[in-house]
Amino acid sequence: MKISDILKDNKVTVSFEVFPPKQWDRIENTKAVVREMSKANPAFMSVTYGAAGTASGFTQEIANEIKKDNITPLSHLTCLTSTKDKIHEVVSELKENGIENILALRGDIPEGFVFPDKQYYKYAYQLINDIKEMGDFCIGAACYPEIHPESKNRVEDIEHLKLKVDCGAQFLTSQMFFDNEIFLNFVEMCRIKGIEVPIVAGIMPVTNVRVIKRSLELSNCSLPKKFSKIMERFGEDDKSMLQAGIIYATEQIIDLMANGINNIHIYTMNKPEVASEIMRGLSDIINE
Numbered sequence: 001m002k003i004s005d006i007l008k009d010n011k012v013t014v015s016f017e018v019f020p021p022k023q024w025d026r027i028e029n030t031k032a033v034v035r036e037m038s039k040a041n042p043a044f045m046s047v048t049y050g051a052a053g054t055a056s057g058f059t060q061e062i063a064n065e066i067k068k069d070n071i072t073p074l075s076h077l078t079c080l081t082s083t084k085d086k087i088h089e090v091v092s093e094l095k096e097n098g099i100e101n102i103l104a105l106r107g108d109i110p111e112g113f114v115f116p117d118k119q120y121y122k123y124a125y126q127l128i129n130d131i132k133e134m135g136d137f138c139i140g141a142a143c144y145p146e147i148h149p150e151s152k153n154r155v156e157d158i159e160h161l162k163l164k165v166d167c168g169a170q171f172l173t174s175q176m177f178f179d180n181e182i183f184l185n186f187v188e189m190c191r192i193k194g195i196e197v198p199i200v201a202g203i204m205p206v207t208n209v210r211v212i213k214r215s216l217e218l219s220n221c222s223l224p225k226k227f228s229k230i231m232e233r234f235g236e237d238d239k240s241m242l243q244a245g246i247i248y249a250t251e252q253i254i255d256l257m258a259n260g261i262n263n264i265h266i267y268t269m270n271k272p273e274v275a276s277e278i279m280r281g282l283s284d285i286i287n288e
């Protein structure tokens with residue numbers, strides 16, 4: 001099923017993100033994670049793509065597993081470090097495997113990276129343009145409520161985002177954020193600037209401060225005082241932080257929904273127990 005169909009009519013949807021393993025010998029463990037998470041019946045499940053694009057087969061394998069479990073898969077695809085030929089190969093494989101949804105991304109710039117020649121993509125909008133030519137895919141793109149770290153300002157950031165939508169992105173998924181006001185203002189700004197596609201809110205349940213620290217530093221996202229206090233108080237105790245992180249994420253989702261945001265994507269960090277606990281906390285809300 002196309003994600004654009006899942007997101008239409010502004011129904012409440014909760015979807016999950018998983019990441020593939022770094023080593024092939026861990027693939028069965030990740031498949032088991034997917035099977036466990038499928039039981040919570042997410043609207044769709046996305047699977048990330050290695051930054052350097054070296055293990056594209058892992059992403060495909062996990063996307064196929066999601067499909068086997070009767071959940072719609074969304075395959076991420078980054079383009080910065082792969083030739084256009086390689087990307088065409090990956091997209092053809094996705095098509096052969098019946099994967100209909102692609103989150104088209106540029107990928108982060110590795111340290112010391114020099115932009116190569118025309119055989120490569122420089123921005124995600126170029127990838128979106130090409131995927132559109134390669135088949136009948138539903139294409140999504142990334143967005144940044146607190147501005148992408150390379151953007152000079154909000155205006156420039158939203159102009160570039162609009163370019164991705166104009167090129168064919170049919171929905172957007174946001175970077176994680178912990179302050180709902182920031183996300184709500186961002187959505188309003190997007191609407192003012194003529195971005196009309198669904199904007200899915202990316203929610204990260206922080207259940208282990210040590211694991212998440214690096215992502216927090218890189219992501220540009222601000223931490224509200226309430227959340228910093230929770231991390232300060234419970235960060236050293238794994239069990240307490242797990243409980244507090246799940247409750248904070250659940251409350252964040254309920255507040256977003258109360259403010260009219262119906263599409264939520266949970267960065268599960270491959271933890272089925274976290275995903276299912278949040279779904280349990282929302283059970284009547286999702287089915288209302």
Ligand code: FAD
Nearest residue numbers: 048049051076105106107108123124142148150151160175
């Ligand atoms: P782009 O949209 O190309 O933007 C990158 C920068 O270029 C921005 O600052 C933008 O403003 C600027 N820009 C865009 N167009 C132009 C233009 N025409 N002229 C000048 N500047 C321009 N990374 C992974 O490696 N694997 C994943 O699976 C993955 N999944 C992600 C999922 C989500 C929901 C999000 C939010 C991010 C994900 N990332 C992933 C990280 C992502 O690859 C990085 O944030 C990357 O730095 C930017 O990717 P992008 O697709 O947003 O790039």
